[in-house]
Amino acid sequence: MTALSRRVPRPLALLRLSLAFVVTFTVGFAATHGEVPATKISHAHTNAAGVFVHVVRSELQSGPTEIQVLLPAKPEPGKKLAVVYLLPVEAGTGEHWGRAFADIQRAGLQNRYEVICVYPTFAKLPWYADHPTDAHLQQEKYFTQVVVPFIETNYHTLAEPRGRLLLGFSKSGWGAFSLLLRQPEVFGRAAGWDAPFTMDGPTKYGMGEILGTQANFERYRLTTLLRSRAEGLRGEMRLGVFGYDNFREHHVQLHALLDELKIPHEYRDGPKRKHHWNSGWVAEALEFLVRQP
Numbered sequence: 001m002t003a004l005s006r007r008v009p010r011p012l013a014l015l016r017l018s019l020a021f022v023v024t025f026t027v028g029f030a031a032t033h034g035e036v037p038a039t040k041i042s043h044a045h046t047n048a049a050g051v052f053v054h055v056v057r058s059e060l061q062s063g064p065t066e067i068q069v070l071l072p073a074k075p076e077p078g079k080k081l082a083v084v085y086l087l088p089v090e091a092g093t094g095e096h097w098g099r100a101f102a103d104i105q106r107a108g109l110q111n112r113y114e115v116i117c118v119y120p121t122f123a124k125l126p127w128y129a130d131h132p133t134d135a136h137l138q139q140e141k142y143f144t145q146v147v148v149p150f151i152e153t154n155y156h157t158l159a160e161p162r163g164r165l166l167l168g169f170s171k172s173g174w175g176a177f178s179l180l181l182r183q184p185e186v187f188g189r190a191a192g193w194d195a196p197f198t199m200d201g202p203t204k205y206g207m208g209e210i211l212g213t214q215a216n217f218e219r220y221r222l223t224t225l226l227r228s229r230a231e232g233l234r235g236e237m238r239l240g241v242f243g244y245d246n247f248r249e250h251h252v253q254l255h256a257l258l259d260e261l262k263i264p265h266e267y268r269d270g271p272k273r274k275h276h277w278n279s280g281w282v283a284e285a286l287e288f289l290v291r292q293p
Contacts, residue, residue: 039146044069051101051119054150059135060142063123066093067147069155070101070117072110080156082163083116084289085147087172091125097170098277107283113290115165116155120147127210128175129220137210144183161188165289167282169193170247170275171205174222177239181225184232191240191266191285194247194275197222197254223257230261240266240288245275 038059044052052069075081086100100119104110110117122139131137152159164187166176173195180190196204200221202211211217218224226233233239239258244251251269258265266288273279 041067041150049099049101049105056146056150058142058146060138060146061123062136065123065142066119066121067150068101068119068121069151070104070110070119071155072114072116074111075114075156078156079114080158080163081114081116082158082165082290083118083151083155084165084167084286085143086117086119087128087166087168087175088119088121088126089168089170089172091122093121097275098279100277100282102278103280103282104286109283109286113286115286115290116151116157118147118151125171125206125210126175127171127207128178129211129216131210132212132216134212139210140179140182143179144186148186161186164188166190167285167289168195169277169281170195171207173197174199177222178220178225180238181222181229182220184229184238189238189240189289191242191289193242193281193285194244194273195250196247197241197250198257199250222254226257226261226263230263233261233263235264236293237264237266239263240285242266242268242285242288243270243273243281245273245279248272 040057042055044054047053047068052071054067054069056065056067058065072081088100089097101117104117120143122142124137126139128139128143130140148164151157157163166179166187166189168176169192173192174197176190176192177195177197180187199207201214202208202217207217211220241251241254241258248269255265255267268284273281
């Protein structure tokens with residue numbers, strides 16, 4: 001029996017914070033996406049920033065990882081909340097590119113929009129793809145079969161596409177789009193800032209180690225996925241392309257392709273900001289994700 005196939009204990013601090021967030025584990029989302037991999041997830045502890053941290057040991061990752069959870073202070077009792085997944089750009093808990101929760105906490109955005117914010121770490125550089133041969137380098141499977149089901153069975157969430165929102169920049173902006181485009185029935189919206197959206201091979205930024213081969217990259221190639229998913233994306237606006245630092249050319253090319261395919265999207269050509277979590281772009285990207293259609 002895996003840790004995800006039985007009730008997962010919650011810390012007393014979480015129980016005291018809000019009983020509305022505590023639910024009993026049931027097999028649902030994960031069961032429809034394949035067998036849950038062998039996984040152990042710890043009780044949460046609270047870090048210095050007031051964020052709940054679960055330590056995870058999964059066969060899909062080569063080492064321990066974390067699921068960090070930021071809750072609104074006073075959620076409406078009984079209300080199921082949307083989850084914004086802030087996708088990391090570094091392996092482990094590195095902060096070279098800033099702290100994902102910092103701007104959200106500073107402005108109280110988790111309270112303003114009444115959302116749960118989740119930051120899942122990865123043992124190796126995150127590109128949100130599964131390696132073709134390494135069983136312990138399965139990033140897409142880890143996210144969709146471990147992280148999301150754990151959150152939805154241990155917190156009071158809106159467990160449907162409009163309650164699963166993806167936010168990232170650089171590698172994780174690319175990853176947010178690939179996750180939604182590969183699984184549009186699972187995720188509702190994706191927002192990407194300063195990301196290499198139109199890459200044509202796994203030749204830069206450490207992608208080669210994670211995706212392995214050009215053939216595997218083609219399964220995740222955003223321009224190809226957009227063309228194959230175009231018809232299903234022509235209704236509600238689900239993609240947001242925001243400002244830039246290093247990758248404006250990629251944004252311009254992606255915007256042109258989205259227009260060509262008649263896919264509605266939010267597009268902001270600037271302002272230019274520092275390639276960093278805390279350069280001022282997170283608030284507008286998050287606002288797009290939670291905005292009512």
